[in-house]
Amino acid sequence: MPAPKIAQQWLREILAVFYQRRTLTRGEVVEATGLNAASVSHALRFLLTSGTVIKTGEIDSGAGRPREVLRVNGEAAYFAAIDLEGTRLRFGLTNLLGDICCRWEHDFRYASRLEMSRLLHGVEMVLGGLDPSLHSRVLAAGISYPGLMEPDGHLTAVNLGWNRFPFRDEVERILPFPVFLQADGHTCVEAESSHGQAQGRENWMFVIVENGVGVGISVDGRPIDACGLKGGELGHCTVDPAAPDICKCGKRGCLEAIASSPNIVRQYFENTGAGAAPPADFPVTEVFERARSGDKTARVVVERAARALGLALSHAVNLFAPELIILGGDAISAQDLILPLLREALDRHALAGLARNVEITVSKLGLDIRLKGAASLAFRRSLADPMLLQKICSPLAVPYRVLEYAQR
Amino acid sequence: MPAPKIAQQWLREILAVFYQRRTLTRGEVVEATGLNAASVSHALRFLLTSGTVIKTGEIDSGAGRPREVLRVNGEAAYFAAIDLEGTRLRFGLTNLLGDICCRWEHDFRYASRLEMSRLLHGVEMVLGGLDPSLHSRVLAAGISYPGLMEPDGHLTAVNLGWNRFPFRDEVERILPFPVFLQADGHTCVEAESSHGQAQGRENWMFVIVENGVGVGISVDGRPIDACGLKGGELGHCTVDPAAPDICKCGKRGCLEAIASSPNIVRQYFENTGAGAAPPADFPVTEVFERARSGDKTARVVVERAARALGLALSHAVNLFAPELIILGGDAISAQDLILPLLREALDRHALAGLARNVEITVSKLGLDIRLKGAASLAFRRSLADPMLLQKICSPLAVPYRVLEYAQR
Numbered sequence: 014m015p016a017p018k019i020a021q022q023w024l025r026e027i028l029a030v031f032y033q034r035r036t037l038t039r040g041e042v043v044e045a046t047g048l049n050a051a052s053v054s055h056a057l058r059f060l061l062t063s064g065t066v067i068k069t070g071e072i073d074s075g076a077g078r079p080r081e082v083l084r085v086n087g088e089a090a091y092f093a094a095i096d097l098e099g100t101r102l103r104f105g106l107t108n109l110l111g112d113i114c115c116r117w118e119h120d121f122r123y124a125s126r127l128e129m130s131r132l133l134h135g136v137e138m139v140l141g142g143l144d145p146s147l148h149s150r151v152l153a154a155g156i157s158y159p160g161l162m163e164p165d166g167h168l169t170a171v172n173l174g175w176n177r178f179p180f181r182d183e184v185e186r187i188l189p190f191p192v193f194l195q196a197d198g199h200t201c202v203e204a205e206s207s208h209g210q211a212q213g214r215e216n217w218m219f220v221i222v223e224n225g226v227g228v229g230i231s232v233d234g235r236p237i238d239a240c241g242l243k244g245g246e247l248g249h250c251t252v253d254p255a256a257p258d259i260c261k262c263g264k265r266g267c268l269e270a271i272a273s274s275p276n277i278v279r280q281y282f283e284n285t286g287a288g289a290a291p292p293a294d295f296p297v298t299e300v301f302e303r304a305r306s307g308d309k310t311a312r313v314v315v316e317r318a319a320r321a322l323g324l325a326l327s328h329a330v331n332l333f334a335p336e337l338i339i340l341g342g343d344a345i346s347a348q349d350l351i352l353p354l355l356r357e358a359l360d361r362h363a364l365a366g367l368a369r370n371v372e373i374t375v376s377k378l379g380l381d382i383r384l385k386g387a388a389s390l391a392f393r394r395s396l397a398d399p400m401l402l403q404k405i406c407s408p409l410a411v412p413y414r415v416l417e418y419a420q421r
Numbered sequence: 422m423p424a425p426k427i428a429q430q431w432l433r434e435i436l437a438v439f440y441q442r443r444t445l446t447r448g449e450v451v452e453a454t455g456l457n458a459a460s461v462s463h464a465l466r467f468l469l470t471s472g473t474v475i476k477t478g479e480i481d482s483g484a485g486r487p488r489e490v491l492r493v494n495g496e497a498a499y500f501a502a503i504d505l506e507g508t509r510l511r512f513g514l515t516n517l518l519g520d521i522c523c524r525w526e527h528d529f530r531y532a533s534r535l536e537m538s539r540l541l542h543g544v545e546m547v548l549g550g551l552d553p554s555l556h557s558r559v560l561a562a563g564i565s566y567p568g569l570m571e572p573d574g575h576l577t578a579v580n581l582g583w584n585r586f587p588f589r590d591e592v593e594r595i596l597p598f599p600v601f602l603q604a605d606g607h608t609c610v611e612a613e614s615s616h617g618q619a620q621g622r623e624n625w626m627f628v629i630v631e632n633g634v635g636v637g638i639s640v641d642g643r644p645i646d647a648c649g650l651k652g653g654e655l656g657h658c659t660v661d662p663a664a665p666d667i668c669k670c671g672k673r674g675c676l677e678a679i680a681s682s683p684n685i686v687r688q689y690f691e692n693t694g695a696g697a698a699p700p701a702d703f704p705v706t707e708v709f710e711r712a713r714s715g716d717k718t719a720r721v722v723v724e725r726a727a728r729a730l731g732l733a734l735s736h737a738v739n740l741f742a743p744e745l746i747i748l749g750g751d752a753i754s755a756q757d758l759i760l761p762l763l764r765e766a767l768d769r770h771a772l773a774g775l776a777r778n779v780e781i782t783v784s785k786l787g788l789d790i791r792l793k794g795a796a797s798l799a800f801r802r803s804l805a806d807p808m809l810l811q812k813i814c815s816p817l818a819v820p821y822r823v824l825e826y827a828q829r
Contacts, residue, residue, distance in 0.1 A: 229775040230740070237640055237741070246739035251732060251770040260771060324659065331654035332638070333645070362659040364670060 155391030323358020563799030731766020
């Protein structure tokens with residue numbers, strides 16, 4: 014039975030709410046979607062009949078009939094999620110609840126050339142964990158990529174050893190389902206929106222400090238598109254035109270040249286006076302640790318980085334007026350050092366009314382953040398596609414088995 | 422005859438295209454709206470019958486029937502447009518073509534308290550220029566306001582002598598038609614979108630240098646909302662944390678403290694060594710003129726302002742990746758001095774790929790920019806309102822007279 018045409022938008026809104034909130038009563042679905050009760054009843058009847066939504070319990074409300082607690086059936090659809098981070102390739106198979114059911118990881122040497130066969134192998138490995146009867150329910154893949162993609166799908170990503178590699182064409186050729194691609198900064202935004210602290214927030218920013226400094230910005234609930242050459246470049250804001258630090262982009266005094274993890278390590282080794290280049294695997298967390306235990310050089314370097322980050326963020330705060338800034342990446346492990354200085358810099362450099370308004374926090378999504386974001390992307394884009402939506406809502410061929418995943 | 426319900430969106434899109442392009446053939450309407458030819462024919466038949474759209478000529482295409490050239494009938498609707506700039510209050514009556522048919526201006530002493538009776542008087546003066554038979558066709562007012570408005574409609578605007586004045590309530594009380602309000606930066610964005618160089622552009626910024634430094638930002642064709650406390654604060658980006666310049670907001674080294682017109686004049690008088698405060702009416706254009714004629718002090722001050730503007734804009738360019746920056750206000754009269762330095766600063770401080778992509782120009786809408794923006798706001802918001810849309814499309818009571826306005 015195809016989904017009735019009239020109800021597609023209702024189905025979308027209801028499934029989107031279940032993806033975020035997991036279990037809801039009918040009344041909560043009405044409230045969260047803003048749809049009228051009749052539309053919700055109509056759509057839920059359809060989803061319960063197809064087995065896409067299932068009853069998971071009851072709440073005794075004291076008076077009248079007990080209220081049914083509903084959730085989506087995770088087995089109704091699966092998505093492949095791929096995170097092409099530089100030093101580790103992560104693959105996941107997620108279900109309609111957004112849970113990661115199977116995972117696979119490859120080590121990957123930074124800047125060595127990624128072959129598409131390795132990508133295909135990763136997808137096959139996570140599909141291998143799924144009961145074959147459910148393979149037809151794998152609807153789409155979501156991929157989080159580093160670097161800059163051009164409108165024609167060519168990707169330039171130093172980490173992956175790709176220079177204008179025709180990624181979109183190649184990945185669409187090798188994978189047997191629709192593929193949705195997203196720049197890594199935006200994947201983090203997607204993950205925080207769906208599963209993290211930005212749920213229900215309209216104006217907020219995600220700032221990641223790693224090999225570079227990246228930002229994803231959501232304005233009025235819509236991400237500012239940072240794909241291709243479309244902005245969101247916090248890392249190359251000039252925070253000190255007179256700084257001695259030359260960025261890898263060629264400019265002087267970029268935020269990234271002062272506050273990225275490798276540049277924190279670089280400054281630490283320069284300032285200790287040893288003059289030696291840091292060992293390739295010297296971790297930035299070691300600089301943080303030394304700053305904590307009273308190493309003055311380490312402290313000066315970390316404070317400079319935090320203040321530079323605060324100055325750059327003050328511009329973004331003035332321009333976007335976010336209510337929330339979520340820090341991710343290596344900055345998470347230095348939150349005790351960085352957050353107070355960040356707050357101080359915002360108070361000093363952003364307009365008072367706007368600075369006061371911003372909550373600053375760190376991401377709690379951990380290493381899976383991009384994998385969760387890629388899965389959410391695949392889910393959201395599949396909902397928007399009438400054919401894929403119909404697949405999500407099609408009756409399950411075998412009686413569904415309710416698996417309880419560890420992540421539940 | 423009420424507009425048939427089904428066609429409201431078609432009517433909106435068609436009227437919006439006529440507002441921007443003025444005259445179109447049927448084929449051009451189809452192309453510009455993206456509607457199908459049958460919908461366009463249906464809607465145009467309705468608009469021609471009501472007299473909202475009129476035939477204004479024919480194009481002999483050589484083969485087949487000559488193509489009709491159509492335009493909207495300016496008399497089908499009128500709007501009051503109000504610009505509450507600090508030193509001059511401007512009132513206009515605009516027609517459905519966006520032409521200013523009548524205008525009225527008051528001098529206004531900066532920071533003296535604006536009385537609502539003066540605002541009402543201005544509206545009455547421009548309505549007085551309209552044939553009484555057409556008064557029922559005045560549908561709405563658009564108002565461009567300075568300062569910061571809170572969500573409840575209270576406005577704080579130093580220029581108007583208002584501190585949390587209940588502006589929205591008051592103006593809705595005294596005017597006999599719906600009122601739409603917009604912060605002045607956004608009104609400029611609206612004007613450049615409808616009538617200026619940003620027509621058809623998606624990602625661009627309007628930067629105004631006057632008593633302050635303001636910005637309006639359009640991302641993917643949507644303005645970032647700077648109403649109330651919602652961002653767009655370029656003027657208070659810290660461009661030099663170590664600068665001696667203290668901003669009126671209390672912070673150090675704000676762009677506005679270095680590059681606004683009064684601060685350019687202030688620095689000029691400080692740097693000449695005379696130590697005297699500038700005369701209250703000393704115009705910034707005089708500093709520009711002296712910089713041109715070889716006055717070194719003037720040149721240093723103007724160059725510092727231009728570089729500060731360039732540095733602040735480089736952050737916005739990195740974050741938004743605009744394709745176009747339009748400069749307005751006093752900066753227009755110094756474009757020969759400012760534009761080359763702005764370009765140089767963008768090249769130095771913004772990411773190369775993004776800096777290259779930006780065209781920099783000055784506004785060509787002149788002193789009427791906010792008046793045109795306020796009119797466009799009233800038009801656009803009226804289109805969105807089913808009742809007002811119906812009024813626009815209602816048959817003209819008297820046979821319409823086609824007036825040819827000077828601005829045509």
